[in-house]
Amino acid sequence: MTRIDRYILMLYLRTLLICFCSLGGIFVVFHAFSNLEALAEHAEAKGGFVHAMIDYYGPYLLVIFDSTSPILALMSLLFTIGWLRQSGELTSILAAGVRHGRLLQPMLIAALLIVGLGLVNREWVLPHYRNKLGNRPNVDAATAERPLQPCYDRQAGVLVEGKSLITEGKQLVNPAFHLHAAYPGFGSQLNARQAVWRPADEQHPAGFLLNDVARPQAIDELSSARLNDRPVLFTSKDNAWLQPQQCFVATSVDISMLEAKGSSKKYTPIFDLMRRVRNPAVHTSSKVRVDLHARFLRPLLDFSLVLLGLPLAVSRGDKNLFVLVGHAVILVGMFFGIKSLAATMGSSGYLLTPPMAAWVPILLLSPLAYARYRSVQYV
Structure with missing residues (x-):
């Protein structure tokens, strides 16, 4: 890499940083002024306004970068060439026998790295923060209830519904599992206070553990049920690892499939x-x-x-x-x-x-x- 390459590359990266900070700053200013009270509560909980701003707006800046990275890469390239042209440096470089193709090479390599960074951000970084997106500053993502989109398990014959879900806790609030297959004694629906997603282990396949089952009322007197030789409904009568008023529903419908449209599902x-x-x-x-x-x-x-x-x-x-x-x-x-x-x-x-x-x-x-x-x- 020549000295000219380093100079152009630094000018390009500086322009890119300015453009990104401008976009991010506009978003933060407008959003913060419309949520001052919620930010004040969040700052009190976090022990400082700066810490609260970074904690809340950090994921949003990652979203802005994900949405605008190719546009920023293009605009920064145009601004860099425009600056070199306005200052007369472009004329000097071209007069030295350097072609435009050679001049653009370091910026294209940087743009390719930016696209790669966007890929890493989109697939590995943003998913860790997606539960924070869409909440108000004073809302704790760990306990925030989100809209639930019903999903039907065709193999188990169970429609998974509920009032809402808590993504980080992998919980359903007031779940209602509609039983479309024949499960003797269970009726057509399972209602409970809460359902928690459990991965597969030695005792059961993956599914939801229902706590405080209200329907059917005699859940502890019912035997576990199968469908096509596949265990689906587990009760405490046949499974010692279950407590009274608990029922386990084996299903491949997990929390991510129940998320309604929004930032959490998008990322x-x-x-x-x-x-x-x-x-x-x-x-x-x-x-x-x-x-x-x-x-x-x-x-x-x-x-x-x-x-x-x-x-x-x-x-x-x-x-x-x-x-x-x-x-x-x-x-x-x-x-x-x-x-x-x-x-x-x-x-x-x-x-x-x-x-x-x-x-x-x-x-x-x-x-x-x-x-x-x-x-x-x-x-």
Whole structure:
């Protein structure tokens, strides 16, 4: 790496940091002023206002980076080239025989690293904080109740419902398990005060442990029930590890499948999405399948956006920075328009299957991105 490469790289990274801090600062200021009372309560619980701000807004800054990283990478590249042009440094560098393609190389490598960092942030960092997203500052994510989306287990014949769920505690509040299969003596529904998710162990398969069962009332007098030689309902009469008024329901429907739409569900790890798609006991919507394929292809699509904007940086036409930014905004709008249209068509099953809905933007934009990348190499 030459001295010019290091200079351009530092200028690019500094521009990227300024752009990100500007976006993040605007969000934090507007959100904080509309939630001052809740922030004051959160600061009192955390022992300081600064600590409370970092604890609450840290995950949101990660969300902003996830949503805007390819746009920031492109805009920072344009701003860096615009600055070099305005200061006259670009003319000097080009006069020394350095081509635009060589000049852009360190920034493209940095943009590729940013796309990779976005992948790590999206799949490994954000899932740890997703329960904090969407809550008010004074709400404890460990005890916050979230909306519950019913899910049907086709293998067990059980529809899992309830009032709400507590994600971090893996609990259902006031669960109501509708029994669509024939379980003699259990009736058509199991009601309890609480249900807690338990992974599989030596005593039972994975499922929910129901505490304080109210329906059926004589739960302790009922024997455990099976469906197609598969144990589904466990009672204390046959299982010493269960306490009175407890019942265990074996099901492959876990907490992540019961989360309603929102930030918590949006940032589900890709491995959980894969597990859901492969689960034969539950129905997987076309939208979930589109999201799964799109998550695999997103790094390539994000980097394609950066390559698509390269000709704007070396344009020999109007070199006004604001005009170039306007063209970049139009380009970004077209990019996300194609991406959103394909995802909508795949989710609704109109013309495109879920895998094709994820691949269509790649097939349309990647060849064009490569052609635009090649077009600036010898300019």
